[in-house]
Structures are given as structure tokens and as C-alpha cells.
Amino acid sequence: MEAKGRAFKFGDNVDTDVIIPARYLNSSDPAELAGHCMEDIDKEFVNKVQKGDLIVADKNFGCGSSREHAPIAIKAAGVSCVIAETFARIFYRNAINIGLPIIECAEAAGGIEDGDEVEVDFDSGMIYNRSKGTEFKGQAFPEFMQKIIQAGGLVNYINSTEPAK
Amino acid sequence: MGMTMTQKILAAHAGLDVVQAGQLIQADLDLVLGNDITSPVAIKEMDKMKVDGVFDKDKIALVPDHFVPNKDIKSAEHCKCVREFAYKNEITNYFEVGEMGIEHALLPEKGLTVAGDVIIGADSHTCTYGALGAFSTGVGSTDMAAGMATGKAWFKVPGAIRFNLVGELGEWVSGKDVILHIIGRIGVDGALYKSMEFTGEGIKNLSMDDRFTIANMAIEAGGKNGIFPVDELAISYMKEHSKREFKIYEADEDAQYDEEYTIDLSTLRPTIAFPHLPENTKTIDEITEEIKIDQVVIGSCTNGRIDDLRIAAKVLNGRHVQKGMRCIVIPATQAVYMQAMEEGLLKTFIEAGAVVSTPSCGPCLGGYMGILAAGERCVSTTNRNFVGRMGHVDSEIYLASPAVAAASAVTGKISCPCEL
Numbered sequence: 001m002e003a004k005g006r007a008f009k010f011g012d013n014v015d016t017d018v019i020i021p022a023r024y025l026n027s028s029d030p031a032e033l034a035g036h037c038m039e040d041i042d043k044e045f046v047n048k049v050q051k052g053d054l055i056v057a058d059k060n061f062g063c064g065s066s067r068e069h070a071p072i073a074i075k076a077a078g079v080s081c082v083i084a085e086t087f088a089r090i091f092y093r094n095a096i097n098i099g100l101p102i103i104e105c106a107e108a109a110g111g112i113e114d115g116d117e118v119e120v121d122f123d124s125g126m127i128y129n130r131s132k133g134t135e136f137k138g139q140a141f142p143e144f145m146q147k148i149i150q151a152g153g154l155v156n157y158i159n160s161t162e163p164a165k
Numbered sequence: 166m167g168m169t170m171t172q173k174i175l176a177a178h179a180g181l182d183v184v185q186a187g188q189l190i191q192a193d194l195d196l197v198l199g200n201d202i203t204s205p206v207a208i209k210e211m212d213k214m215k216v217d218g219v220f221d222k223d224k225i226a227l228v229p230d231h232f233v234p235n236k237d238i239k240s241a242e243h244c245k246c247v248r249e250f251a252y253k254n255e256i257t258n259y260f261e262v263g264e265m266g267i268e269h270a271l272l273p274e275k276g277l278t279v280a281g282d283v284i285i286g287a288d289s290h291t292c293t294y295g296a297l298g299a300f301s302t303g304v305g306s307t308d309m310a311a312g313m314a315t316g317k318a319w320f321k322v323p324g325a326i327r328f329n330l331v332g333e334l335g336e337w338v339s340g341k342d343v344i345l346h347i348i349g350r351i352g353v354d355g356a357l358y359k360s361m362e363f364t365g366e367g368i369k370n371l372s373m374d375d376r377f378t379i380a381n382m383a384i385e386a387g388g389k390n391g392i393f394p395v396d397e398l399a400i401s402y403m404k405e406h407s408k409r410e411f412k413i414y415e416a417d418e419d420a421q422y423d424e425e426y427t428i429d430l431s432t433l434r435p436t437i438a439f440p441h442l443p444e445n446t447k448t449i450d451e452i453t454e455e456i457k458i459d460q461v462v463i464g465s466c467t468n469g470r471i472d473d474l475r476i477a478a479k480v481l482n483g484r485h486v487q488k489g490m491r492c493i494v495i496p497a498t499q500a501v502y503m504q505a506m507e508e509g510l511l512k513t514f515i516e517a518g519a520v521v522s523t524p525s526c527g528p529c530l531g532g533y534m535g536i537l538a539a540g541e542r543c544v545s546t547t548n549r550n551f552v553g554r555m556g557h558v559d560s561e562i563y564l565a566s567p568a569v570a571a572a573s574a575v576t577g578k579i580s581c582p583c584e585l
Contacts, residue, residue: 015551021553026236066305069202093308153210155213155311
């Protein structure tokens with residue numbers, strides 16, 4: 001598995017309120033949420049982002065509320081992977097549970113700029129900045145996590161692996 | 166090697182004698198919580214799962230509180246989804262408008278959370294119940310769905326930071342100032358993935374409502390949970406509110422802590438978090454400029470309990486909200502509302518020119534009931550001051566205690582009640 005696309009770069013403490021403002025939480029439709037993804041930090045994000053693009057950020061990405069709508073909005077916007085120096089813990093859990101690939105890698109977070117072409121190999125955990133010709137070693141995705149992501153989330157994964165009650 | 170209080174609770178619920186930080190465990194759950202924002206997503210996920218129903222209809226709490234009474238058609242549809250699920254699965258603890266309250270104030274009051282519990286809730290402020298000596302933590306909707314279906318959740322056992330509290334709070338200083346001070350000191354990711362373990366002789370000087378406020382905001386330092394030892398005050402609270410048996414866990418003397426802080430409560434001052442992070446704190450004495458405000462909100466799962474309303478009323482009694490200011494008071498539960506009415510606090514608020522709302526999360530997350538326009542500033546007793554949290558992206562939120570919020574409503578600028 002791999003991700004390949006252009007990087008959208010953000011700083012520290014990108015919170016779930018700017019990822020998907022609560023004024024849109026009266027909906028749980030992924031496509032509708034995607035239409036407002038990152039709206040309060042970058043109004044043009046949804047117009048610029050293309051399928052496969054990546055989000056790269058510094059410390060504590062996804063801090064704040066437990067709303068699963070945040071990773072859902074990012075995934076539905078077409079983002080293939082989020083790389084950050086660190087993630088807030090509820091966001092980290094939610095992202096895996098809904099099948100959004102995320103990688104903690106401080107070096108990559110520091111070595112990728114907005115607009116850089118980036119590739120990620122989930123098997124090896126390698127992150128390549130094609131624009132700068134640099135590479136970073138992130139943590140490889142354990143097999144079960146890759147399966148969750150391939151299945152499209154924890155629930156689908158559980159359904160595909162465990163016999164029905 | 167000894168275990169922290171959190172680790173002991175987790176070990177017991179995983180059927181293990183010992184756990185250590187970093188270990189992955191599966192724990193039995195005593196309660197699974199959801200609200201009107203997060204439950205519909207969980208219900209949709211649960212529908213996809215090959216299960217017959219919920220694991221235990223008595224161990225699930227569904228509390229529509231964010232956008233109720235329904236603020237618009239879409240919110241009404243969400244609440245309808247939760248209501249239908251609750252009836253279909255015969256959920257004992259579903260709280261309709263009229264009996265609901267803000268979830269984290271409501272559940273302890275209803276006796277659903279007690280010492281020794283393991284609780285997950287699809288709301289980040291689920292960490293509140295640590296005030297009673299429970300392990301409780303916020304999760305997302307998928308984890309809530311799995312929890313409702315199986316009664317279990319996986320956890321990575323957290324390491325811990327110990328906060329040794331000594332001394333006694335001064336006048337106009339409260340639990341809110343304690344937790345804002347801590348977040349200001351360690352940062353919004355200072356306790357990332359860790360438990361925040363509060364200890365020390367100073368705890369006996371903190372009211373239950375102060376402890377709820379402190380545990381509530383553990384997540385604002387990135388913490389997995391916040392937890393207090395169980396003392397006489399916590400026991401009497403649980404005996405008054407709950408019929409459930411509780412279990413007291415104590416940290417081992419040789420428990421490992423990654424970091425330790427000692428905080429002398431007597432040295433703390435009213436503390437305010439400036440936009441746009443809870444870590445941007447200043448004490449009232451450090452604010453030299455005049456910060457004019459447009460709105461005050463007193464309420465939320467952080468500060469909408471009876472102690473909070475009492476102190477706000479004490480400040481507002483015989484005074485009036487500054488002309489041009491809006492002051493919105495939101496009792497956190499129906500019981501708090503009733504108590505405030507019986508004590509005459511609501512009269513004080515209304516006479517002072519404040520409005521009093523039915524329990525709701527409303528403005529805290531920019532839902533409704535007090536949204537800010539561009540350029541407006543609000544002093545709020547809530548828990549987050551992120552960009553756009555309460556409305557327009559160009560509005561500003563200053564987090565403070567009920568005492569400071571009420572004083573600021575009177576003067577129209579950030580103020581200490583001691584200055585009135």
C-alpha cells in the first residue's frame with residue numbers, strides 16, 4: 001500500500017474545530033463534511049485538494065474534541081495520509097478506526113513544505129519527498145492496521161474476520 | 166514495579182494482576198456514553214456490525230445535550246436517530262429533554278459513574294469522572310459502537326504525570342484556575358497519551374465541583390484521563406447520588422511517574438486563557454491592557470454546576486451586566502437549574518440582566534445560543550478557545566472561572582471580582 005500526492009502543510013495544534021467546525025456537525029454525511037474540511041484554517045483547502053494529496057503537520061494534530069467527523073471529513077476530502085510530528089490521542093484512534101492512514105514522523109513533518117510531492121510506502125514506513133529528493137523513516141504500519149485501512153475501517157475489518165454471532 | 170491508580174483500575178478490568186505503561190490490554194467497560202453528535206455515527210457503525218444488540222442496556226448512557234432542544238432540522242433528525250435506537254434497545258439511561266443535562270454534569274449526579282469504574286464516552290470531556298476515582302476517557306464513535314456491542318475496549322496502558330497539590334485556594338480562586346494554571350505550565354500536549362494523577366493534602370480543600378472541573382480539562386493538556394484519589398468527600402458524594410457499589414483503588418507507593426509537579430494552591434491567582442489555545446494563560450495580575458468584551462458565557466460541562474452558579478451569583482448580586490454586553494448563564498442539569506431556582510440564584514441573574522438557558526452545550530462548541538460575530542470577544546467558563554470555536558473565525562474566546570466571567574460581565578472588560 002502507498003500514498004502519493006501533494007502535501008498541504010500545517011503547524012502545531014491543528015484542532016478538530018478547524019478540521020470540521022461544529023456548525024456542520026448537524027450532519028454525519030461524509031461528502032457533506034468533506035465540503036467543509038479545514039475550512040476555518042484554510043478556506044481554499046477543499047477547492048485545492050485532489051484525491052491522493054497528503055496533510056503534513058507539526059505537533060498535536062487533531063487535538064480537541066472526540067468527533068470522528070474530523071478524520072471522516074479528511075478521508076472523504078480525498079486525503080490519502082496524514083503525517084505529523086505527533087497526534088492527539090483520540091484523533092489517532094479515530095483515524096485508524098475509520099481507515100485513514102496516519103504516520104507519526106517528526107523528521108518528515110520538518111522536512112516537507114507546502115506543495116511538495118510526497119510518497120509514502122506503508123509496508124516499510126518510508127516517506128519520500130520527491131520535490132526535494134529527501135527521504136524519512138516513519139513507523140511501518142503493522143499488518144492488522146493495514147488490513148483495517150484496506151477494509152475501510154475497524155467495523156468492516158471485524159466483520160470480514162470474525163464469524164457472525 | 167508499582168502501579169499508578171489508573172494502571173490498577175485498568176489491570177483489574179483486564180483480568181490482570183499487573184500492567185505497565187505501553188502495554189496493550191482489553192478491558193471490560195462499566196459504562197459507554199454518547200451524545201446527539203457522536204451517537205448517530207456510532208449507531209450507523211453498529212448497524213453494520215454483525216451483532217444482535219447492545220451488550221448491556223443498563224451500562225449505556227445516551228444523552229442528547231449538544232444541539233437540544235433541537236436547534237434545526239438536521240439536529241432533530243440526529244436526536245430522532247438516538248431516541249429510536251434507545252427505545253429499540255431499551256436503553257435504561259436515555260435522557261430526554263426535560264430530564265437531560267450536559268452529560269458530564271448529569272452522569273455523576275445520576276449516580277452512573279463511581280470510583281473504580283472503566284468508562285468510555287464518545288465525547289472528549291468524558292475524563293470528568295476521574296474526579297470520583299474512575300478511569301474514564303473520551304473516544305470516537307467507532308469505539309463507542311464497539312463498546313456498545315461488546316462491552317469491551319482496547320487501551321494502551323498510559324504512563325503518568327503526578328500533580329501534587331498542597332495548600333488551600335485563596336479568595337476568588339477555584340478549580341478552573343488550578344487546571345488553567347496546569348495547562349499553561351505543561352502545554353496543550355504536555356500530558357499527551359498520559360494519565361494526570363492528582364495527589365496531595367491540598368485535595369481535601371477542593372470541593373467536588375472543583376475536582377470535576379479539573380478532571381474535565383485533562384484532555385486540554387492532551388491527557389488520556391485525569392484522576393483523583395477517593396476521600397471522604399468523594400465517598401459522601403457517591404453515597405448521596407448512587408446506589409452502585411464503588412471500589413477504591415490507590416496508587417502503589419513505588420508507582421512510576423514520568424514527571425512530577427508540586428502546586429501550592431495558595432499561590433494561584435485567577436487565571437485566564439487567551440485566544441486561541443488553553444495554554445495561553447495569564448494571571449489576572451499579568452493583564453495590563455484593557456480587554457473589552459462583548460459576551461460572557463457561564464456554564465458547560467466544565468463550569469455549569471451549582472458551585473459555579475453560586476459564585477457567579479455572589480458576584481452579580483446587586484450589580485448589573487454592563488450595557489451592550491450579553492451575559493448567558495446555562496445551568497448544566499435540570500437539578501442544578503432547580504437548585505439555583507430554590508436558592509434564588511436565577512432571580513439574581515435575571516435582575517442583573519443576564520439570560521438563563523435550559524441545559525445545553527450550545528455556545529461552547531459554536532452550536533447555538535450565543536454565537537459570536539467577527540471581531541467579538543467572549544469571556545467564557547467553557548473549556549476551549551480554538552479559532553472559530555464559538556462562532557466566526559475572527560472572534561475571540563477568553564477562558565476563565567465563573568468568578569472572573571461574572572465580574573467581566575459587570576465591567577465589560579476582563580476583570581477580577583476583587584476589583585469590583
